Amino acid sequence: MNQQTLLSELSEIFNEVLDKEGIVLKPDTHAGDIEEWDSLTHIQLIVAIEKHYKIRFTSLEIQHWKNVGDICQSILDKTM
Amino acid sequence: MLFNTGTFAIFFIIVFISYWLFLKNSVKWQNLFLLVASYVFYGWWDWRFLSLIFLSSLSDYLIALKIDAPIKPKSAKIWVTISIAINLIMLGFFKYYNFFVDSFIDLFALFDVELSKRSLNIILPVGISFYTFQTMSYTIDVYRKQLKATRDFVSFFAFVSFFPQLVAGPIERASNLLGQFYIKRQFDYEKSAIAMRQILWGLFQKVVVADNVGVVVNQIFDNYQQQSGFSLILGAMLFSFQIYGDFAGYSNIAVGVARLLGFQLMQNFQSPYFSQNITEIWRRWHISLSTWLRDYLYTPLAIKTRNWGSFGIAFSTMLTFLLCGLWHGAAWKFVIFGAFHGIALTYDIFTKKTRKKWRKQIHQKIYDPISILLTFSYWTFTLIIFRAQSAKDAFIYLKSIINKPLFTPDDLSLAGLKLTMVGIVVFFMAFDYMGRNKTFAIETTGKPWPNIGRFAFYAFLVFLIFLFFQTDGDAFIYFQF
Numbered sequence: 001m002n003q004q005t006l007l008s009e010l011s012e013i014f015n016e017v018l019d020k021e022g023i024v025l026k027p028d029t030h031a032g033d034i035e036e037w038d039s040l041t042h043i044q045l046i047v048a049i050e051k052h053y054k055i056r057f058t059s060l061e062i063q064h065w066k067n068v069g070d071i072c073q074s075i076l077d078k079t080m
Numbered sequence: 081m082l083f084n085t086g087t088f089a090i091f092f093i094i095v096f097i098s099y100w101l102f103l104k105n106s107v108k109w110q111n112l113f114l115l116v117a118s119y120v121f122y123g124w125w126d127w128r129f130l131s132l133i134f135l136s137s138l139s140d141y142l143i144a145l146k147i148d149a150p151i152k153p154k155s156a157k158i159w160v161t162i163s164i165a166i167n168l169i170m171l172g173f174f175k176y177y178n179f180f181v182d183s184f185i186d187l188f189a190l191f192d193v194e195l196s197k198r199s200l201n202i203i204l205p206v207g208i209s210f211y212t213f214q215t216m217s218y219t220i221d222v223y224r225k226q227l228k229a230t231r232d233f234v235s236f237f238a239f240v241s242f243f244p245q246l247v248a249g250p251i252e253r254a255s256n257l258l259g260q261f262y263i264k265r266q267f268d269y270e271k272s273a274i275a276m277r278q279i280l281w282g283l284f285q286k287v288v289v290a291d292n293v294g295v296v297v298n299q300i301f302d303n304y305q306q307q308s309g310f311s312l313i314l315g316a317m318l319f320s321f322q323i324y325g326d327f328a329g330y331s332n333i334a335v336g337v338a339r340l341l342g343f344q345l346m347q348n349f350q351s352p353y354f355s356q357n358i359t360e361i362w363r364r365w366h367i368s369l370s371t372w373l374r375d376y377l378y379t380p381l382a383i384k385t386r387n388w389g390s391f392g393i394a395f396s397t398m399l400t401f402l403l404c405g406l407w408h409g410a411a412w413k414f415v416i417f418g419a420f421h422g423i424a425l426t427y428d429i430f431t432k433k434t435r436k437k438w439r440k441q442i443h444q445k446i447y448d449p450i451s452i453l454l455t456f457s458y459w460t461f462t463l464i465i466f467r468a469q470s471a472k473d474a475f476i477y478l479k480s481i482i483n484k485p486l487f488t489p490d491d492l493s494l495a496g497l498k499l500t501m502v503g504i505v506v507f508f509m510a511f512d513y514m515g516r517n518k519t520f521a522i523e524t525t526g527k528p529w530p531n532i533g534r535f536a537f538y539a540f541l542v543f544l545i546f547l548f549f550q551t552d553g554d555a556f557i558y559f560q561f
Binding site for chain 2: 019039040042043046047059060062063064
């Protein structure tokens, strides 16, 4: 799986969880760029991503994320 | 040393002149000078408690270096736990020891077990809740690898004790403030002019609004059993404006004073009383505390409990706000205050989609002002618990609003004073609304006006400050936290 495929899959998850249409994620997208991405939906996104890829992030890993690129890297580390 | 006193004015003039005139060419000397000035500022109140700031700073300075060194993740976790424990033990002893001991004795008394009273005569060190949170967040950020540990001893100690925000915030993050100590600061006339405007507005909020409205609030809350229903409602509403003026006033002076020294602190308030729900109020009220709680308490809790579904979110929210309440003071009334906010936020979370639908159906021009009004009413209701002497007094106060006659002839006795206070609040809120998207209400007020108009406006504010100055004005409310 490459980062581009991952980004489009994540965009779908974001659209579904945030109840929005047309979110297109880029590696440098961060919470400040999407209005609905707040401290509450952040947790819902994590749960949805973990369920989709059947993986489990550690708390420290999650707290290191600064943008979508970091999330992608964590997923790639666990699925490759 | 209070911001609204002559002592502080003299202290700051000395600091300002020495800082820009004699030390402008050396960041190191400026930092050392700020550190000494900050310790003098704090020591003015009680020099013995300087040892606590020193201990808190030293432990976090050393522990962060340990964590940043190449060590195993498990060891890093132990070190960060030690750092948190040191700060919480200090905070727990000085702020909560008597509260926990008394609550423990009361609990046993419920089962008819008499325990001897072991309360200690402990003085609460001013600002302990603020600087312990500030220094803790630094070590946690280093542990999370969001920040490198600093080896610059003087800068770090000056960051923890920086006098403009030491005793009542904003609770700064090292990621924002610490780095500013490393770089050369230049005196900037434009920035200094903005800083002076911010200090002026902060003084207006404190001296004109908070201290004067506080006189009426004290009269009503101290004799609440003799008041009419109308007076009790007015007292509660005025307290909402008093605490806002008091705390936002302090923050504005703090940010302004820091700006005069070339530092940019974070914005702590953004017109909270125009919020449409309690969640929004907390995004605009004491922002440095709410974001601290979000990053270091709510998010880790919610991550840990993420598989519990909605219950995990509700649990994390409730626990965060119960502790937020307790942060404000060692009394059950603050825990209850926090609980009501936890309930409101949980309600907000689970009705988000429904409320969005309502807004569309009702039309936002009707929905928005009603939401603002309801939010402010709920906020004011929780502040009755906050302001009353105890939870029991708050309950009787609330009951009296319903049971007492709405108006009594006594209401006319202070009608003039009450009307003046309402006038002050309307003036305050009008500017607060106009400047709701600015970093402080009058940031750009008068910019397009001719100079004479702008200066007349500033002169009018100064005139109000002198006119309404209370010689026995209260200390800042948030100092007790």
